[in-house]
Amino acid sequence: MLHRTFVAAAALALTAGTAAAQTELPFTLDWRFQGPQAPFFVSVDKGYFAEEGLEVSIEAGSGAANTIPKIATGAFPVGFGDINAVIKFLDQNPGAPVTAVMMIYDKPAFAIIGRKSQGIEGVEDLEGSILGAPPPDAAWAQFPAFASANDIDVSTITVEPVGFPTRAPMLAEGQVDSVAGFSFSAVLDLKQLGVPEDDISTILMADHGLELFGNAILVNTDWAEDNGETIEAFLRAVAKGWVDTIADPEGAIASLIERNPAADPGLELERLQMALEDNVMTDWVMENGMGGIDPARFETAIAQIGEGYEFQNTPDASLYFTDAYLPEGGFKLN
Numbered sequence: 001m002l003h004r005t006f007v008a009a010a011a012l013a014l015t016a017g018t019a020a021a022q023t024e025l026p027f028t029l030d031w032r033f034q035g036p037q038a039p040f041f042v043s044v045d046k047g048y049f050a051e052e053g054l055e056v057s058i059e060a061g062s063g064a065a066n067t068i069p070k071i072a073t074g075a076f077p078v079g080f081g082d083i084n085a086v087i088k089f090l091d092q093n094p095g096a097p098v099t100a101v102m103m104i105y106d107k108p109a110f111a112i113i114g115r116k117s118q119g120i121e122g123v124e125d126l127e128g129s130i131l132g133a134p135p136p137d138a139a140w141a142q143f144p145a146f147a148s149a150n151d152i153d154v155s156t157i158t159v160e161p162v163g164f165p166t167r168a169p170m171l172a173e174g175q176v177d178s179v180a181g182f183s184f185s186a187v188l189d190l191k192q193l194g195v196p197e198d199d200i201s202t203i204l205m206a207d208h209g210l211e212l213f214g215n216a217i218l219v220n221t222d223w224a225e226d227n228g229e230t231i232e233a234f235l236r237a238v239a240k241g242w243v244d245t246i247a248d249p250e251g252a253i254a255s256l257i258e259r260n261p262a263a264d265p266g267l268e269l270e271r272l273q274m275a276l277e278d279n280v281m282t283d284w285v286m287e288n289g290m291g292g293i294d295p296a297r298f299e300t301a302i303a304q305i306g307e308g309y310e311f312q313n314t315p316d317a318s319l320y321f322t323d324a325y326l327p328e329g330g331f332k333l334n
Contacts, residue, residue: 022055023230028071028079030064030215033260035272036184040080041255043241052233063164064138064215072098077223078234080104082138083216084305087320091311097221100321102235102291104242105214105279110139110146112203113186114178115171121201123150123208132162132176140180142205142212144308149209168193178203184274188267204278211300213293214279216321224325231325239290239331246281246333249273281333289330292323 029037040058043049049056059076061067067081068089074097083100090096112131114120120129133140147154160176167179168189179186183202190200206212217235224231245252253269284294295317302315 022050023053024055024057025049025078025230025234026057026059026076027234028059028067028076029061030067030080030082031062031185032060033256034185034263035253035256035268035270036275037080038252038256038268038272039241039245040238041241041259042244042252043237045255045258046240046244048237048240049234052237054230054233054237056234056237063134063136065136065141067218068098071218071220072096074220074223077220077227078231079218080215081218082108082141083213083320084108084142084301085138086216086218087302087305087315088141088309090319091313091315094313097223098218099221099319100216101219101224101231101323101325102217102238103213103293103321104216104290105275106282106285106290106293107206107279108142108210108212108214109182109184109275109279110142110180110205110210110212110214111183111186112139112143112146112178112180112205113171113183113190114201114203115174115195116199116201118174118177120178123152123203126178126203127153127156129177130158130160130175132160132167132170132179134162134164134167134180137164137180139182139205142210142305142308143180145212145304146205146208146210148307149304171195183278184271187274188271192264192267211297211304213298213301228325235291235325235331242280242290243331243333245272246276249276285330286334290333291326291330293321 064082065085067079068085070076071079086100119125162170168186170176171179172190172193172195183204187200187202219231249269249272253265256268257263257265298317
């Protein structure tokens with residue numbers, strides 16, 4: 001049974017007598033406890049949060065976009081969510097106290113996953129097809145920009161609203177021709193349902209014209225004003241978890257399975273490795289460090305969002321991301 005919350009109290013053995021009080025810090029993930037979420041549990045098990053004086057509780061999420069209101073309302077001071085959804089949220093809720101402070105997915109996992117047997121092999125096959133899309137899905141939110149970048153006539157596509165739990169089964173059963181989702185989630189969910197790998201097509205939006213970023217560490221800015229050192233400590237511990245995960249993915253999956261014993265270790269290892277290779281360890285990150293962003297690319301990304309979304313206010317990149325809590329040069333992964 002999936003344990004939705006895991007508390008990392010002072011997991012390290014405390015030496016004789018007393019220990020400094022730990023700062024409690026609730027942290028919400030973007031999704032369930034799966035392979036790509038494993039690095040955060042590595043930071044727990046290796047004692048990196050405890051070393052920074054933090055007692056971090058990690059809660060599962062229900063979608064990368066759904067993290068944002070949890071942060072903005074103060075239900076959680078920190079979380080893991082989609083920066084593109086942050087941009088739209090702040091446009092619709094000016095002054096809301098949320099921003100990104102550490103980029104994790106330099107290349108987003110937004111994708112259209114199709115069945116070759118249903119006629120979907122590339123972008124050109126989407127017109128005239130049936131596309132399953134969960135309304136709150138972060139990948140689906142980027143479809144207008146993706147369609148614009150690829151001159152897709154969206155009027156020819158039948159969009160079938162689907163729930164997160166029914167997305168993969170409907171594609172596996174042939175009720176839709178493709179679905180919107182995160183590549184490392186939808187592809188492996190299909191394989192788990194028995195769909196042959198050679199029948200699955202993955203159209204990664206970042207490989208087809210989108211310059212968008214993906215999931216980042218988000219903070220409540222009101223809380224951040226008085227807790228800058230805590231944020232810096234949290235990010236240091238998070239980075240160490242990712243570094244260790246890259247060095248030992250199998251060990252990271254062991255940390256995951258401790259919290260989600262029902263998960264398939266082999267499947268989650270494959271899911272994690274897809275995220276590392278496709279989304280985290282990009283050429284830019286390996287050269288410039290993890291956590292920061294390319295400002296010029298970010299401006300392009302904001303403009304692309306505007307191709308499928310009508311901004312109510314003039315976009316301001318400084319509202320959506322700050323590197324104020326990162327070390328100069330980011331966190332080195334090698």
